Amino acid sequence: MFKKPTLTTTLIVIVGFLTLCPVIMLLLGSFSADFVSFGQFTTIKYVEAYTDPDFAAILWNTVLFTGGSALVATLLALFLAYVNTRTDLPFKFIFKVIAIVPMMIPHILFSVSWVLLLNPSNGTLNRLLMDLFGLKEALFDIYTLPGMILVEGLLDLPIAYLIIAPAMSAFDVSLEESSKVCGASNLRTLMKVTLPVLRPAILASAILVIVRSLASFAVPSVIGMPGRIYVLSTHIYRNIATGFAADFGKAAAIGMSALAASITLIYVYRYLTSESGKFVTISSRGFKPTMIKLKKGKYPLFIVVGFLSFILILLPVMVLFYTSMLPYSMVPSAKAFAMMSWDNWTEVLSDPISLLSLKNSLFLGVVGATIGTTLSIFVSYVIVKVRSTASGILESLSFLSFSFPGIVIGVGFMWFFVRTPIYGTITALLIGYIATYLPYGIRPISSAFVQIHSHLEESSRVCGATPFYTMRRIVIPLLIPGIVSGWILMASMFLRELTLSVVLSRPGTEVLAVQILNFAEDGLWGPLSALGIIMIFISSILVIIAAVLGKKLSKMEVMN
Amino acid sequence: MKKMLVLLLSLVLICGSFGAALAAEKINFYANITAIEPIIDDFNSSHTPGAIYTRISTSKYLATVLTEFSAGKLRADVLQSPLPIMQILKEKGVLAPYKSAAAAGYPTWAQEDDSIIQFGIEYVAPIYNKDLVKPEDVPTRYEDLTDPKWYNKMVMPDPASHATTISWLVGMKEAKIFGDDAGWMKFLKGLAANKPMFVKSFGPTPAPIESGEKVLGISMPKYIISKAPAPLAWAKVDTLLGTPRGIAVAANASDPKAAQEFVDYWLSKNAMQLLASQVGEYVLAPGVFPPIDGISTVKVLPIRSLSDDEIRSWGKEFRKIFYEK
Numbered sequence: 001m002f003k004k005p006t007l008t009t010t011l012i013v014i015v016g017f018l019t020l021c022p023v024i025m026l027l028l029g030s031f032s033a034d035f036v037s038f039g040q041f042t043t044i045k046y047v048e049a050y051t052d053p054d055f056a057a058i059l060w061n062t063v064l065f066t067g068g069s070a071l072v073a074t075l076l077a078l079f080l081a082y083v084n085t086r087t088d089l090p091f092k093f094i095f096k097v098i099a100i101v102p103m104m105i106p107h108i109l110f111s112v113s114w115v116l117l118l119n120p121s122n123g124t125l126n127r128l129l130m131d132l133f134g135l136k137e138a139l140f141d142i143y144t145l146p147g148m149i150l151v152e153g154l155l156d157l158p159i160a161y162l163i164i165a166p167a168m169s170a171f172d173v174s175l176e177e178s179s180k181v182c183g184a185s186n187l188r189t190l191m192k193v194t195l196p197v198l199r200p201a202i203l204a205s206a207i208l209v210i211v212r213s214l215a216s217f218a219v220p221s222v223i224g225m226p227g228r229i230y231v232l233s234t235h236i237y238r239n240i241a242t243g244f245a246a247d248f249g250k251a252a253a254i255g256m257s258a259l260a261a262s263i264t265l266i267y268v269y270r271y272l273t274s275e276s277g278k279f280v281t282i283s284s285r286g287f288k289p290t291m292i293k294l295k296k297g298k299y300p301l302f303i304v305v306g307f308l309s310f311i312l313i314l315l316p317v318m319v320l321f322y323t324s325m326l327p328y329s330m331v332p333s334a335k336a337f338a339m340m341s342w343d344n345w346t347e348v349l350s351d352p353i354s355l356l357s358l359k360n361s362l363f364l365g366v367v368g369a370t371i372g373t374t375l376s377i378f379v380s381y382v383i384v385k386v387r388s389t390a391s392g393i394l395e396s397l398s399f400l401s402f403s404f405p406g407i408v409i410g411v412g413f414m415w416f417f418v419r420t421p422i423y424g425t426i427t428a429l430l431i432g433y434i435a436t437y438l439p440y441g442i443r444p445i446s447s448a449f450v451q452i453h454s455h456l457e458e459s460s461r462v463c464g465a466t467p468f469y470t471m472r473r474i475v476i477p478l479l480i481p482g483i484v485s486g487w488i489l490m491a492s493m494f495l496r497e498l499t500l501s502v503v504l505s506r507p508g509t510e511v512l513a514v515q516i517l518n519f520a521e522d523g524l525w526g527p528l529s530a531l532g533i534i535m536i537f538i539s540s541i542l543v544i545i546a547a548v549l550g551k552k553l554s555k556m557e558v559m560n
Numbered sequence: 561m562k563k564m565l566v567l568l569l570s571l572v573l574i575c576g577s578f579g580a581a582l583a584a585e586k587i588n589f590y591a592n593i594t595a596i597e598p599i600i601d602d603f604n605s606s607h608t609p610g611a612i613y614t615r616i617s618t619s620k621y622l623a624t625v626l627t628e629f630s631a632g633k634l635r636a637d638v639l640q641s642p643l644p645i646m647q648i649l650k651e652k653g654v655l656a657p658y659k660s661a662a663a664a665g666y667p668t669w670a671q672e673d674d675s676i677i678q679f680g681i682e683y684v685a686p687i688y689n690k691d692l693v694k695p696e697d698v699p700t701r702y703e704d705l706t707d708p709k710w711y712n713k714m715v716m717p718d719p720a721s722h723a724t725t726i727s728w729l730v731g732m733k734e735a736k737i738f739g740d741d742a743g744w745m746k747f748l749k750g751l752a753a754n755k756p757m758f759v760k761s762f763g764p765t766p767a768p769i770e771s772g773e774k775v776l777g778i779s780m781p782k783y784i785i786s787k788a789p790a791p792l793a794w795a796k797v798d799t800l801l802g803t804p805r806g807i808a809v810a811a812n813a814s815d816p817k818a819a820q821e822f823v824d825y826w827l828s829k830n831a832m833q834l835l836a837s838q839v840g841e842y843v844l845a846p847g848v849f850p851p852i853d854g855i856s857t858v859k860v861l862p863i864r865s866l867s868d869d870e871i872r873s874w875g876k877e878f879r880k881i882f883y884e885k
Contacts, residue, residue: 112767121712121773143757222764225718226757228883237619237760238721242875243868244644246619328790329771411623418631503620506635507588507612518615521763522594523787 008382008390012397015379018435019400022412023259026404029249029415030256045250050257054235059257062214062231065148065224070209072153076312077160077205082190083305085169087292090302096165097543098309101317103158103492104539106516107218109532112525113316114151115222116323118142122331124319143227152219154312156212159440160205162489166481167201167447168194186292201447203269208443211262215405217499232258233405240407248411255408262403263396270392317536324529344526354515354531358538361495361512364430365542369441369491372434376441376486377479383442384449401436406499409436414503424506432500437493441486448482477553484550491546492539587611587815587822590625590636592618592645593805595786598838599831603822611638611822618723618761621645629654629812637813638822642724644865646676646806655808658820662827665846669862676806679827680835683802683842683860684728684762686795687779689769699795702737705776706750714756715768716778720879722761724803725778726871729878731801731863752882766792784852785840796854802842804862 030046032039049055080099083089102110117125118140126138141147175197179189195202213219220234230238236254240246294301323329324344330336348354383395401409413432417423422431452475460470476483498513505514512535519528586609589600596613604610614636616624621641628634629652639649649655655675663671663679670678686699699705705714717725729748738744757774759765765779770790781794807826813819825831832845840850842860849856866874 115773116771119768119773122771123773221760225760226715228758238718241619241723241760242721242726243871244618244642244723245622245648245868248623328787329767331771411620411627414624414627418627418633423633424635502617503624507614518594521617521761523763523766523783525767 025415026252026412030253045253068149069152069213073156081165100158111222113319162485163205365495380445410503440489444485591640637819681802691791718758782840
């Protein structure tokens with residue numbers, strides 16, 4: 001469509017600049033004998049990092065944690081995406097929103113909510129079950145590896161959902177119809193036709209969740225550390241925290257293994273989806289996704305989905321609201337209900353720093369996601385449609401910053417930005433956010449791109465359309481579900497971004513997540529929960545606006 | 561395509577002006593101590609142009625300050641952190657010499673250094689939930705924490721990785737709280753046998769105690785003030801230990817006189833009174849105590865600054881004791 005080599009090179013330069021700079025600084029830091037990126041050369045940090053006797057056990061825990069989280073998130077996303085896009089389940093709109101709610105919640109708060117629900121001493125759900133069934137001991141213990149996997153899987157569910165749902169909705173019905181004509185049941189068609197064709201989206205979601213959970217710190221620190229279960233990110237933290245002179249160079253040395261794992265996963269993904277023609281479902285023949293009639297199964301399935309959504313997602317949010325009304329952490333009791341007030345809300349809404357944070361985060365969410373999504377469209381185009389060695393490099397580059405554990409990459413950006421005039425400004429945050437979370441835009445858009453046959457662009461060109469006209473009138477309208485997903489993922493991520501912000505934000509550029517962290521470090525769970533709910537509310541509004549706008553744009557283009 | 565990319569870059573650059581304005585003339589105060597807004601507000605109400613508080617967590621403090629310093633972009637005019645960090649900063653040439661007259665009444669050991677003035681102690685104590693622990697069960701000695709009745713009922717920062725907790729445990733050995741090393745080791749093993757829940761630092765210790773998930777913990781008495789009306793109280797052992805907190809003027813302060821003025825204010829009885837009464841901090845200004853029952857009479861001792869090598873070495877030892885299966 002465009003002059004492909006020029007486009008690929010330009011994008012490699014832009015994306016490479018954005019993501020390589022902090023990684024190079026971290027690489028330098030990992031070989032520096034000093035606390036900063038430039039110091040006397042040493043390999044001692046690598047030697048110490050990889051000869052630690054605990055490292056093998058930590059790697060095994062990490063494999064189980066990331067793999068388990070990817071499994072939970074992807075299976076749940078597949079189920080929810082299927083019922084939401086392909087069936088006549090009632091009140092689907094609600095479930096569509098519920099599936100992406102965890103994306104809007106600060107991870108530390110979601111983890112704490114689950115601790116309040118399922119800790120073995122006095123977790124509310126555990127107590128309820130003990131009272132109901134006369135049990136002597138708690139049924140569940142959140143401070144275990146399965147507990148960590150459940151919570152991380154739920155937190156990453158929106159990533160998986162927002163990648164799989166657009167692919168599911170763009171599915172060409174004729175493939176399934178052919179299967180049914182040949183006598184296959186709905187289930188067999190799903191297993192033999194639908195899921196195999198969705199392989200790029202399923203793999204993309206699993207890989208993204210693995211990479212994200214590899215970098216995750218909230219769940220491993222809030223749930224894993226009390227259970228004495230260490231994964232890579234908490235192992236890095238333990239290395240940094242043991243001593244006052246935190247050595248981020250050594251942390252970077254450990255983080256290099258996460259980077260290597262992520263790049264390997266990207267190449268595995270490219271190999272497994274290399275025959276892209278297999279996954280095309282939108283060609284010049286036209287398509288229309290069909291709804292499967294659930295008939296008698298409609299309401300039982302509604303109850304199942306509703307119950308799952310309530311237990312897994314709504315209940316933790318309700319715990320947040322409950323906490324926001326209390327002066328301190330309390331289990332539900334008559335005393336707790338008597339002490340409820342709006343004091344935390346008043347405190348947060350009258351705090352000038354919280355209000356400034358709100359304004360800055362909103363700006364970063366809207367502007368950052370818009371720039372990030374635009375860049376992602378071009379990058380996805382090259383990754384999917386060019387498929388050369390250079391496009392493989394571009395894809396790997398886009399994952400570089402994303403692959404590093406959060407507590408490390410923020411320092412990499414600080415080491416880089418401090419040498420530029422934008423250090424301490426909101427632009428530094430904006431660039432850091434886009435560079436780090438580019439895969440959130442690229443993955444859903446790429447998954448949607450994979451399904452569009454190049455015949456469509458070729459036909460447009462044959463009719464005399466310019467590349468831009470073809471992009472605007474043919475490709476982008478078909479990509480709108482993917483673009484909306486990418487924008488939502490980026491905007492809600494930027495609204496609650498913590499790991500970079502905590503290092504880069506300065507007076508005047510405070511953001512919501514840093515304010516939340518400050519409340520968390522002071523143990524002020526009431527104001528923290530209130531601010532968290534405000535964050536969820538703002539994200540929800542943005543999501544609804546994006547979804548409605550996406551729907552309108554799709555319709556307009558179809559009418560034109 | 562090119563137009564589109566130029567547009568993108570322009571948008572990013574335009575954003576550069578947004579929020580970039582920083583009141584450069586104000587005193588920049590980098591601190592790891594939290595909840596000090598009342599003191600900054602009080603300073604700003606009586607001093608022009610005032611001060612800006614930049615909060616930096618302990619784990620990122622040194623990395624941030626040294627990165628900015630080595631790039632010639634350290635924004636801080638005044639720095640505050642635990643003493644071991646301040647000592648590293650002094651070694652690296654980040655701090656300027658300054659002896660404040662406002663520290664005149666402070667203990668001699670707190671003002672021996674020519675750059676760093678120690679103004680408080682990050683004091684640690686057994687904290688309990690007074691709604692859930694009966695008065696007769698409240699520990700009165702550290703040894704009481706090893707009583708099996710507290711099995712699975714305690715919370716503390718990870719003694720294998722949290723630097724302040726490691727220093728505190730070593731400080732108990734050096735202060736001979738248990739008489740001899742054998743007594744100290746018996747305490748450690750007894751504490752470990754009670755399987756305390758580990759969290760990453762002191763910050764998350766009060767929440768499980770106030771919610772009743774745990775009833776007792778090794779935490780900080782300041783939370784009794786900052787988390788009121790949570791049912792928290794401290795077990796009145798006879799000696800408390802903690803890492804000293806230091807403050808100093810930055811070597812490259814944009815206005816050294818203004819920075820010194822801020823340090824003088826910080827060390828004044830008025831500011832220390834605010835720090836004690838509103839934040840619950842233990843301060844070294846004579847006659848100033850946090851409004852916590854019994855704190856004015858308890859012996860509070862500063863612990864020795866351990867080097868990072870010592871902290872790592874002790875961390876490994878404590879891992880063997882506390883992580884034993």
